[in-house]
Amino acid sequence: MPQCFLLDGAPCPDGRGALPLDDTALTLGMAVFETLRTYGRRPFGVDTHLARLGASARFCDIAWTDAIAGSIRSELATVAAAIPSESKLNVLLTGGGHRIVKAEDLDLSRAGAPVRVATRPWAPSPWLPGRVKHTSRMAWVLAARQAGVDEVIWVAPDGVWTEANRSNVFVVRGGVFCTPPDDGRILQGVTRDAMLAAALGIGVPVCEDPLPAGPCEELYLCSTLKELAPVVEIDGYPGPGGGPVGAAVLAEFRRRARVMAGA
Numbered sequence: 001m002p003q004c005f006l007l008d009g010a011p012c013p014d015g016r017g018a019l020p021l022d023d024t025a026l027t028l029g030m031a032v033f034e035t036l037r038t039y040g041r042r043p044f045g046v047d048t049h050l051a052r053l054g055a056s057a058r059f060c061d062i063a064w065t066d067a068i069a070g071s072i073r074s075e076l077a078t079v080a081a082a083i084p085s086e087s088k089l090n091v092l093l094t095g096g097g098h099r100i101v102k103a104e105d106l107d108l109s110r111a112g113a114p115v116r117v118a119t120r121p122w123a124p125s126p127w128l129p130g131r132v133k134h135t136s137r138m139a140w141v142l143a144a145r146q147a148g149v150d151e152v153i154w155v156a157p158d159g160v161w162t163e164a165n166r167s168n169v170f171v172v173r174g175g176v177f178c179t180p181p182d183d184g185r186i187l188q189g190v191t192r193d194a195m196l197a198a199a200l201g202i203g204v205p206v207c208e209d210p211l212p213a214g215p216c217e218e219l220y221l222c223s224t225l226k227e228l229a230p231v232v233e234i235d236g237y238p239g240p241g242g243g244p245v246g247a248a249v250l251a252e253f254r255r256r257a258r259v260m261a262g263a
C-alpha cells in the first residue's frame with residue numbers, strides 16, 4: 001500500500017524516523033493531530049483542519065506558529081501528490097515539538113459504510129475539553145474493543161449523547177437533521193459542519209441541540225473518513241440505520257466536496 005511520511009519536513013523511507021525517546025508524545029501520550037482526506041486528490045478543508053490543530057496545540061502548550069502552519073500546508077500537498085489515488089492524510093504534533101505528516105491510500109469503502117455501536121457513560125473533563133483533538137484515547141479504544149463494536153457513543157452525566165470515539169453523532173427526528181451543540185463536550189468535526197451546511201443548502205431543517213438518547217428515524221456517525229455512516233446496531237439491538245434525509249444530505253455533501261476540490 002503506497003505511503004509517504006515526512007518527519008519535521010524530511011522524508012522517512014519505509015515510514016521510519018527518529019524521535020527523541022523523552023518526547024512527551026511517548027512518555028505521557030501528549031500529542032495533537034488531524035486526519036484529512038483528499039477529494040479529486042486535493043486535501044479537503046485544510047484551513048479548517050489547521051485552525052483546529054492550532055487551537056489544540058495552543059491548549060496543550062505544544063509549539064504552534066504561522067511558520068509551522070505554512071510548513072504543514074505545503075507538506076500535506078507534497079505527501080498527497082506522492083499517492084496516485086485518493087489519500088488519507090495525517091498530521092501529528094508531538095509534545096516535544098516534532099511534526100509528522102503522512103499520506104496513504106484512502107480506503108473508499110469506509111465512507112458511508114454501516115457501523116455498529118454501543119453506548120457508555122463518559123464525563124467530559126474540564127482539563128481536556130472535547131474541542132481538543134488529542135491522541136490520549138486509550139480508554140475510548142479499549143471501551144469499544146471490550147464492547148466488540150466499531151465505536152462507542154458517549155452518554156454524558158445529564159443523559160445526552162455527545163459524540164463517538166472518532167465521530168460526531170447525527171439523528172433524524174421528525175424529519176429534522178440534529179447533532180449535539182459545540183458546547184465543549186464534543187470535537188467540532190469538520191465533516192459535521194460541512195454536513196450541516198449541505199443540509200441547509202438543500203432545505204433540510206437542522207438543529208444543534210442536546211441530544212437525549214431515544215428513538216429516531218435515522219442514526220449516523222459522521223467523520224472525515226466515514227462521511228455519514230448509518231448505525232445498524234446499537235447496544236446489541238438493530239439500529240435505525242440510514243434513510244432518505246441522510247442520503248440526500250450525504251449526496252449534497254459529496255457534490256460540494258467535489259466542487260471545492262475542483263474535481
Ligand SMILES: Cc1ncc(COP(=O)(O)O)c(C=O)c1O
Pocket residue numbers: 035163164165166167168186187188189190191192222223224225
Ligand atoms: C472524538 C471525535 N469526534 C469527532 C470526529 C470527527 O471529526 P472530523 O469530521 O473533523 O473528522 C473525530 C475525528 O477523528 C473525533 O476523533
